[in-house]
Amino acid sequence: MHVQFWGAARTVTGSMHLLMVGEQRILLDCGLYQGNRREAFERNRDFPFAGSEIDAVILSHAHIDHSGNLPTLVRNKFAGRIFCTNVTRELAALLLLDSASIQETDNDYLNRKREQLGKEPLPPLYTTDDVVRTMRMFHSLGFDQWFDVVPGVRCRFHVAGHMLGAAIVELELSEGGRRVRLVFSGDLGRPARPLLRDPDSVAEADFLIMEGTYGDRTHPDEDNCDEVLVRLIERAQRLRGKLVIPAFSVGRTQEIVYRLGGLSQSGRLKPIKIFVDSPMAVDATTIFRANMDALDEEFQRRLLADPDGDPFYFNNLYYVRKAEHSKKLNELTEPCVIISASGMCESGRVVHHLRNTIENPDNTILFSGYQAPNTTGRHILDGNPTVRLFGETFRVRAKIEKLESVSGHADQGELIEWAGRVCQHGQVQRIALVHCEMEPATVLNTKLREVGLPEVIIPDRGQILPLTKLDR
Secondary structure, three states: OOEEEEEOOOOOOEEEEEEEEEEEEEEOOOOOOEEEEEEEEHHHHHOOOOOOHOOOOEEEOOOOHHHOHHHHHHHOOOOOEEEEEEHHHHHHHHHHHHHHHHHHHHHHHHHHHHOOOOOOOOEEEEEOHHHHHHHHEEEEEOOOOOEEOOEEEEEEEEEEOOOOOOOEEEEEEOOOOOOEEEEOOOOOOOOOOOOOOOOOOOOOOOEEEEEEEEEEOOOOOHHHHHHHHHHHOOOOHHHOEEEEEEEEOOOHHHHEEEEEHHHHHHOOOOEEEEEEHHHHHHHHHHHHHHHHHHOHHHHHHHHHOOOOOOOOOOOOOOOOOOOOHHHHHHHHHEEEEEOOOOOOOOOOHHHHHHHHHOOOOOOOOEOOOOOOOOOOOHHOOOOEEEEEOEEEEEEOOOEEEOOOOOOOOEHHHHHHHHHHHHHHOOOOOOEEEEOOOHHHHHHHHHHHHHHHEEEEEEEOOOOEOOOOOOOO
16 A cells, blocks of 8 residues: 655646555546646656556546646546546536647647658647546545545545635545555645635544645735735826736636725725636636535625625626637727736736737736746746747836735645644654645745654655554
């Protein structure tokens, strides 16, 4: 009985952990690795195992770095079930279809270049048809109910608070008369956040696989977010510029819209046009509306008090679906806010908005989420004087800002507090830190030990963690 770490090991993308129980093989997540284009394509295409060897997948949530390589697994002969929560299934369908479209579009562009060089065309990582086949394998359930995954493995989901439908995965493993309780945090959210419920605690665990994205820092105060939004919108109005917010279509966009709506209704914002320019964000917001009962109590109170009965709509807010309407935003000469995907600026409509705004110092680019190494967003945020967009070089002259306090990930103190609650009964043998770069992992490792939590490891890619209880 062991876990082998094949993704999100000493990095934040490509979450994928292989669980072995007897002859059964279960994947915890199957995400896309994001970063250097060539390395990412090769790592995503070439699994370290055959898809046919995997008996089941347990998916913590729908974000592409956790779900995005499922269609490749299916192309590689996977024929088992994919277990997740009900809302995760809805959101995964949306995100995976969008990912397939990007794979196909990028592949067409690459093959045109290869044709010019006299090279053979390459197939895309996966297609829309692969996604359709993948979605047929999904099996969704509610929170807090035990279910059988494969012989010897039971599972139940707890609220993770990271995004709508996100789950902490609790597993009960049986082999040769031995029983082990393994908890996988997935991505942990933050307590007392708007929209989402607080992360649940888990009462028992022998081994804990825990994310540590922000293990080396504390997020700013909640009020800081509203102050930053008001300040930068006032700047756009004063300079008659644009405020462009690259944001993930699912979760981050809805939270920013929710906050802007509150600021608008309270009178803290002067009227300004706000555009949500992402077809996926439009569809995701529909899913949020359909699952309002899964959101937190603060949201429920706001919903009851909202005059329109819709916290995702207010005056001067416009949802943009059609491409021709998106292009017209580049012709606007009045100040405005544009919220657009993708969050790391690797693809999507936001890249067009960056091309049209980034060289004007009257404009502002406001990053609202984590930027992985080697992504376009990370290059800009790190202060590089130029950036490559659509094969051209642009000077970075717009004001660059980051909205720290809207992070969907728990910070150092919140991670330690959550781990402490899981470990309070003294059963936990080992903690494995995943979904973090080495610096935050090292800092969090030290902090966890300082507060008396058990042995902590930072697994490398391919490393094995035996799930063997130690005599104490």
